[in-house]
Amino acid sequence: MANKELSMIDLVIEAHTGLERQGPGSPEMTLKALSFLDNLDKNMLVADLGCGSGGQTILLAQNLTGKIIGVDLFPDFINMLNHNAKKQNLDDRVNGVVGSMENLSFQKEEFDLIWSEGAIDNIGFEKGLTYWNGFLKKNGYVVVTCPSWFTRERPAEAEKFWADSGSGIDTIEHNVKAMQTAGFQFVASFTLPDVCWMNYFIPRDKALKAISKKYAGNKTVETFIMENQYEVELYAKYKQHYGYAFYIGKKI
Numbered sequence: 153m154a155n156k157e158l159s160m161i162d163l164v165i166e167a168h169t170g171l172e173r174q175g176p177g178s179p180e181m182t183l184k185a186l187s188f189l190d191n192l193d194k195n196m197l198v199a200d201l202g203c204g205s206g207g208q209t210i211l212l213a214q215n216l217t218g219k220i221i222g223v224d225l226f227p228d229f230i231n232m233l234n235h236n237a238k239k240q241n242l243d244d245r246v247n248g249v250v251g252s253m254e255n256l257s258f259q260k261e262e263f264d265l266i267w268s269e270g271a272i273d274n275i276g277f278e279k280g281l282t283y284w285n286g287f288l289k290k291n292g293y294v295v296v297t298c299p300s301w302f303t304r305e306r307p308a309e310a311e312k313f314w315a316d317s318g319s320g321i322d323t324i325e326h327n328v329k330a331m332q333t334a335g336f337q338f339v340a341s342f343t344l345p346d347v348c349w350m351n352y353f354i355p356r357d358k359a360l361k362a363i364s365k366k367y368a369g370n371k372t373v374e375t376f377i378m379e380n381q382y383e384v385e386l387y388a389k390y391k392q393h394y395g396y397a398f399y400i401g402k403k404i
Contacts, residue, residue, distance in 0.1 A: 158367065158370060158372050158373065159372070160372070160376060163363065163372070163373065163376045164376075165226055165228050165229075166359075166363060167356060167359045167360055167363055167376075167380075168204070168205070168229075168356070168359070169205060169228045169229060169232060170205075170232075170359060171205065171352075171355050171356060171359065172205070172207040172351075172355070173204070173207045173208075173269075173270075173351060173352050173355075174204035174205065174229070174270065174352075175204075175269065175270030175271075175297075175352055175396070176270065176297075176344055176348040176349045176351065176352045176395070176396045177207075177208065177269050177270065177297065177344065177348050177351065177352070177396070178344075178347060178348045178351050179207075179208075179211055181342075181344055181345075181348060181398065182208045182211050182212070182269070183211070183215065184342070184398075185295050185340075185342075185398045185400060186212070186215060186216075186295075188339050188340045188400045189265070189293050189295075189400070191291075192216065192218075192264065192265075193218065193264055194217045194218065195217070195218055196216065196217070196218035196219075196264035196265060197218055197219055197220075197221070197262060197263050197264055197265075198212060198216065198218055198219070198220040198221070198263065198264065198265045198266075198267060199220075199221050199222075199223060199256075199258070199263050199265075199266050199267070199287070200212065200220055200221070200222045200223070200267045200268065201223050201253040201256075201266060201267070201268040201271060201272075201284070202223070202224060202225075202253050202268050202269075202270070202271020202272070202274065203222035203223060203224050203229070203230075203233060203248065203268075203271075204224055204229050204233075204270075204271075205229045205232035205233055205236070206222050206229070206232065206233030206236060206237070206246075206248060208267070208269050209222045209233055209237075209246060209248070209267075210233075210236055210237065210240060210242065210246065212267060213237070213240075213242045213245055213246045214240075214242070216265075218245070218264065219245050219246075219247070220245060220246050220247075221247050221248075221249060221258075222246065222247070222248040222249070223248075223249055223250075223251045223252075223253055223256070224248070224250065224251075225250065225251070225252055225253075226250075227250050229248075230248040230249065230250050231248075233246070233248035234246075234247070234248045253268070253271060253272075253274075253275065253280070253284075254275050254280075254283070256283075256284075256287060258287050259287075260286050260287060261286070261287065261288065261289050261290070261292075262287055262289075263287050263288050263289065263292060264288075264289055264292050264293070265288075265292060265293045265294075265295070266284050266287065266288055266292070266293070266294045266295070267294075267295050267296075268280075268284075268294075268295070268296045268297075269296070269297045270297055270396070271296075272296045272297075272298050273298050273299055273319050273320060273321070274318075276320050277296075277298050277320055277322070277327055277330055277331075278330035278331075278333060278334055280296075281294060281296075281330065281331055281334035281335075281336065281401070282333075282334040282335070285334055285335045285336070285403060288403045289403070290403055290404075291402060291403060292402070292403045293339070293400065293401065293402055293403070294331075294336060294399075294400070294401045294402075294403070295398065295399070295400050295401075296398070296399050297344065297396045297397065297398050297399070298321075298327060298396065298397060298399060299314065299319055299321045299394060299395070299396055300321060300322065300323065300324050300327060300343070300394065300395065300396065300397040301321060301322060301323045301324075301393065301394050302324070302343065302392065302393055302394055302395060303392065303393045304323075305393060306393065307390050307393055309386065309389075309390070310386060310389075310390040310393060310394060313382075313383070313386055314394075321394065324341055324343075324397055327341075327397070327399055328341060328399070331399055331401045332401075334401075335403060335404055336401030336402060336403055336404065337401060337402045337403075337404050338399075338400075338401055339400040339401055339402055340398075340400045341397055341398060341399050341400065342397065342398050343395055343396070343397045343398075344395055344396040344397065344398070346391060348396065349387055349391070349395070349396075353384050353387075356380065357380075357384070360377050360380055360381075363376075363377070364377055
């Protein structure tokens, strides 16, 4: 691909495909969220929406007995998920498919669990939950992470960053109410610790250095890297005010 043809989306994919996670998180926090779910069917069907390359998808498969379908818009991520599932001998229970979490091709009330880490904010918290509700069986669970305000104070610089990125970031209290409005009984919520951001930022920084070297002198690449570095600096400055939180709900 010629330098001049590179788009921001191309760079996002290139920077993230080789990463275990495409956003803040950790195996420990994924398992903590899973611990709030009870009476799970051993033949359960799970959808992991906006799964990325599937770090958490594989972990879910290792800790649940049912089948998991990972859905992501980007074929590169899905190829990585399917490759890793095969490598772990989980390809009989894990299947990645290219698709949009806003336009799912599944049957209504097909799933026992819908999981989504770091993706629902792209379509809106309440909008996503309301739409996904229709694909869950009664008493099925939804488990998502979403950027959230931790304090009533919202520093202007941080607020501008999230607004410019198209985020619908809101308080945990607001999101709990939105979850209930979307037809779920609220089960639990907890914030992700600082290490979950480092799990994402540190490997991404390494990938960005490689990209910078590969496309030396490309202005789009320079802008992309500056934006990513700014995100890291902003988080370091304002992390007491915002971060990611898990939200767990049960379909009524």
